[in-house]
Each structure stands twice: as structure tokens, then as C-alpha cells.
Amino acid sequence: MFYRPEIGHGLPHNPFGAIVAPRPIGWISTRGADGVDNLAPYSFFNAVAYAPPQVMFASTSAKPDRAGTKDSVANIRDTGVFAVNIVEYAAREAMNRTSGGLAREVDEFAKAGIAKAGCETIDCPRVAEAPAVLECTLTRIVALPGAANLVVFGEVKGVHxxxxxxxxxxxxxxxxxxxxxxxxxxxTAVREDFALARPGDT
Incomplete structure (x- = not known):
């Protein structure tokens, strides 16, 4: 089968996300300029550089109360900081509870019953029990083709x-x-790993 995205695939559901998989999930926490905390998962997420360490996530839809984007991006635009919480299998249900399009004044930590803690280098909440958290400062937001496709890049300033x-x-x-x-x-969840030495590695 071959299809052109602009024409359509004719399948019951879009296969694109199943082709580019698995994708790590960035559970992005932010604090708005109004002091309201936000927590939302993004599967268009990854690390993009080692020195200095940098990450990105993409937001691809909008909410009526956020003028062309979602709470995470709007908060980051206002404050310049965010945290990436790594999602473990044990937190799958809690993560899913934070994926809905709630009103901007709703604190997803409280709504989903997730314990929060403060960050060390930025004014932002984090998931207290997350296996790892990356504290980030905004470097740039890039608009991609499409109505609400925004990519957020950040430099990692602290690691839990x-x-x-x-x-x-x-x-x-x-x-x-x-x-x-x-x-x-x-x-899916990562439950096993294996090592491969690159050619020339000792």
C-alpha cells in the first residue's frame, strides 16, 4: 500500500503514529504566569543534543481558551521554563488522566491525584515520584506547517x-x-534491553 498524506489513506484510522513508534512520552509540567500548575503528556518528544543537553516536544492541537495552542506551550511562552517528567509503567493511568483538554484554570496534578514537588533550578512543579525529571529553560519555539504545530526546544538545567x-x-x-x-x-513499556558495540568501540 502507498498513500499521499494530502490525499488520504482510506483506512479507518491514521497509520502515521503507528509507523513512527515507539515514541517516548514527555510528561510536561509547567506553571502559568497566574500560578496555576499544568501537567500534560506529549508523545512527540525526544532528546536532541548532549552538550549542552537539550530536549524538544511538539504540540499539535489547540484549545479554545488558549488562542492557537495548549496550556503547556502557552505557559512556557509566558514563563520560559518547563520540566520533563519521565513516565513509568506504574504511572500509566495517572498519565492518561492528565491527557484531557481541561480548562486552563484546572491543576492536573490535583485533578489526577499526583504528588508534586518543586524544581531546583526553575520555578516549576515536577512529578514527585517520577523516575527522572529534566528541568528546562526555553531556547525557542518553532512553528511548523499546520494550524497548531509548535515545537518547543529547551536546555536542561537540572536533572533528578x-x-x-x-x-x-x-x-x-x-x-x-x-x-x-x-x-x-x-x-508499550521497556522491560528488557541489550547492548551493541559500535564498530571500533573497545
Missing amino acids: MRDDCLVGGRFDVTRFSPLARLGYSDY
Whole structure:
């Protein structure tokens, strides 16, 4: 099968998200200029550079009360900071509860019953029990083709790692099984890993 996205695929559901998978989930926490905390998952998320460490996430839809975007991006525009909380399998239901399009004055931490903690380098909440959290300052927001496609880039200024995830001096993802997004309403979790040495590595 071949299709052109601008013409359509003729399938019951869009296959694009299932093709580009699995995708890590950035559980983005922000604090609005009005002091209201926000927490929302984004599966268009990844690390993009080592030195300095940088990450990105993309928001691809809008809310009526946010003028062309969603709460996360609007808050980051106002404050210049955000935190990326890594989602473990055990938090899958809590993460899902924060994915709805709630009104801007709703604190998703409270609504979903998620314990929050403060960040060290930025004025922003974080998920207290997350396996890892990246505290970020905004570097740029890039508008992509499309009505509400915005990519947020941030520089990592602080890193939290849960002690039980550190094994032998390494951050071990199999200790908490990070959640990843597949297509449609499907997810997966990392429960095993393997090593491959690059040619020339010793």
C-alpha cells in the first residue's frame, strides 16, 4: 500500500503514529504566569543534543481558551521554563488522566491525584515520584506547517534521578519500565534491553 498524506489513506484510522513508534512520552509540567500548575503528556518528544543537553516536544492541537495552542506551550511562552517528567509503567493511568483538554484554570496534578514537588533550578512543579525529571529553560519555539504545530526546544538545567533507578553507576530503565506511545490508543513499556558495540568501540 502507498498513500499521499494530502490525499488520504482510506483506512479507518491514521497509520502515521503507528509507523513512527515507539515514541517516548514527555510528561510536561509547567506553571502559568497566574500560578496555576499544568501537567500534560506529549508523545512527540525526544532528546536532541548532549552538550549542552537539550530536549524538544511538539504540540499539535489547540484549545479554545488558549488562542492557537495548549496550556503547556502557552505557559512556557509566558514563563520560559518547563520540566520533563519521565513516565513509568506504574504511572500509566495517572498519565492518561492528565491527557484531557481541561480548562486552563484546572491543576492536573490535583485533578489526577499526583504528588508534586518543586524544581531546583526553575520555578516549576515536577512529578514527585517520577523516575527522572529534566528541568528546562526555553531556547525557542518553532512553528511548523499546520494550524497548531509548535515545537518547543529547551536546555536542561537540572536533572533528578530516583535513587532506585541507579544501578552500578548507570541509570537503568528496566528498573521502572518507561512508557512509550505506539499508534492509535496503544502503548508499550521497556522491560528488557541489550547492548551493541559500535564498530571500533573497545
